Amino acid sequence: MPGQCVREVVRDILAEQAPREAKLLDGMASLSDRQITRVFRRSRSRRDPLGFGVTEVAALVAPVVWVVVNEVAQRSAATAVDGASRWGSAWLRRVRRLPDPSTEVPALSRGQPKDVRRMVVERAQASGLEAAAAEALADAVVARLATSPGDG
Numbered sequence: 001m002p003g004q005c006v007r008e009v010v011r012d013i014l015a016e017q018a019p020r021e022a023k024l025l026d027g028m029a030s031l032s033d034r035q036i037t038r039v040f041r042r043s044r045s046r047r048d049p050l051g052f053g054v055t056e057v058a059a060l061v062a063p064v065v066w067v068v069v070n071e072v073a074q075r076s077a078a079t080a081v082d083g084a085s086r087w088g089s090a091w092l093r094r095v096r097r098l099p100d101p102s103t104e105v106p107a108l109s110r111g112q113p114k115d116v117r118r119m120v121v122e123r124a125q126a127s128g129l130e131a132a133a134a135e136a137l138a139d140a141v142v143a144r145l146a147t148s149p150g151d152g
Contacts, residue, residue, distance in 0.1 A: 006033055006073050009105045010066050017140050018061040025062055040066045061137060064123045073103040113142045
């Protein structure tokens with residue numbers, strides 16, 4: 001059974017862990033996955049969470065979850081496709097002005113849950129989440145990634 005795209009997985013996690021932030025992701029529906037990744041990565045490099053002047057906002061979960069889940073998917077895609085064909089398809093999309101495809105999130109391999117959990121905890125704490133909240137978020141992300149789409 002094929003995996004789900006990054007957006008679906010992140011949406012599921014946010015619906016459970018940060019329902020208000022799920023609306024933030026819904027508001028970004030017109031953006032491609034690549035554009036959302038850029039927005040969320042940029043927000044991590046600044047103290048201004050999403051670049052629109054709201055510095056009083058508590059730590060946002062959405063950028064942490066998106067960046068980690070996207071990284072897992074990208075790493076998997078990079079190992080599945082060799083560099084030459086990735087470059088060729090990216091070039092072809094630019095020439096034809098095709099939209100970026102959604103990246104599928106694969107099932108985690110045996111050693112990945114531990115690494116994913118560590119990444120989420122580190123990034124969540126770096127973005128201002130308290131340790132207990134970062135741990136709970138990491139558990140939720142790993143649990144979601146370990147569950148196949150067909151398990152309901």
